[in-house]
Amino acid sequence: MTANVRFGFVVLHYLVDDETAKCIDSIRQLPSNHLIHITVVDNNSDNGSYERLLRKYDGVSNIHFIHNSYNLGFAQGNNIGYKYCVETLKCNFVCVINNDACVKSDNFVDLCVEDAQNPCVGVVGPDIQSGKNDIPQNPVYSIIDTPKALQKFHRYLICRSVLSALNLFDLFNKVVVSRKRGSNVSSREPAQAARPYKLHGACLVFTPSFIGHFNEPFDSRTFLYLEEDILYIRCKKDGLTMLYDSRIKVYHREDASTDAQVKHSDYLKELNTMKYQLQSYNVLKEYIK
Numbered sequence: 278m279t280a281n282v283r284f285g286f287v288v289l290h291y292l293v294d295d296e297t298a299k300c301i302d303s304i305r306q307l308p309s310n311h312l313i314h315i316t317v318v319d320n321n322s323d324n325g326s327y328e329r330l331l332r333k334y335d336g337v338s339n340i341h342f343i344h345n346s347y348n349l350g351f352a353q354g355n356n357i358g359y360k361y362c363v364e365t366l367k368c369n370f371v372c373v374i375n376n377d378a379c380v381k382s383d384n385f386v387d388l389c390v391e392d393a394q395n396p397c398v399g400v401v402g403p404d405i406q407s408g409k410n411d412i413p414q415n416p417v418y419s420i421i422d423t424p425k426a427l428q429k430f431h432r433y434l435i436c437r438s439v440l441s442a443l444n445l446f447d448l449f450n451k452v453v454v455s456r457k458r459g460s461n462v463s464s465r466e467p468a469q470a471a472r473p474y475k476l477h478g479a480c481l482v483f484t485p486s487f488i489g490h491f492n493e494p495f496d497s498r499t500f501l502y503l504e505e506d507i508l509y510i511r512c513k514k515d516g517l518t519m520l521y522d523s524r525i526k527v528y529h530r531e532d533a534s535t536d537a538q539v540k541h542s543d544y545l546k547e548l549n550t551m552k553y554q555l556q557s558y559n560v561l562k563e564y565i566k
Contacts, residue, residue, distance in 0.1 A: 284312065286314070290322065292324055298330065352495035359493060359494050374527070375480065382526045388525050389401050400476055400487060401476075403526060404524075405480055409531045420506055422506060430558065476508075498556075501557070506561060
């Protein structure tokens, strides 16, 4: 089934080479009968982590490194890796996986290829187990794809910005966490065709159908946040579906690079979050009429 499959993995690296190495090694343990390439995209890490990865995997023929001259964020960074896999390595499947995630299924490639037998399937998402709270992260039923949902998210941004200005962002985060715990119960339920869902960005597999439709998986105008909602809308408009496959297992430590970047300042992390959410909100508005 996988004889003619060229399967590319894109690992976006920033600062935490130990996490990136765990991700790479989990991919390298997949059965060797698959033609697998790993493209590591470094977002201008300035702590020597990129150089350590180069030394660690020096001479490994199927691992490729791309170094960005500055931090391009999630969307642009992964787009560069995606293009390299498709245009240079001639991959017909591309998996974009967070550097703090690890593949847990030996049949990862086989199952993705099986799912892609349906030409309507554009993106496959695995069962992602969170390392923070053990709550499954796929599928995600909260989607911002209507004017009403967009307005609700806008109110959220306003509320967050006001509380942050009053130095009450800790209180806001506690409220958000408690709500997430209540809403994530539905993530344990099997995905139903009648109930729309999007897929978590920690691990997304783009099929030949998707690659045939799109030169890039993400809107490069976003830096971080809302990429999954935009991807859902783009797929829907082109007649492609997102498929959650509970048989495929991935472990996600979560936020390793972000925590490393601003670990000494919760306030800086809050400001970055607000900045990038607002930026992505303005992009998402263009997709929702």
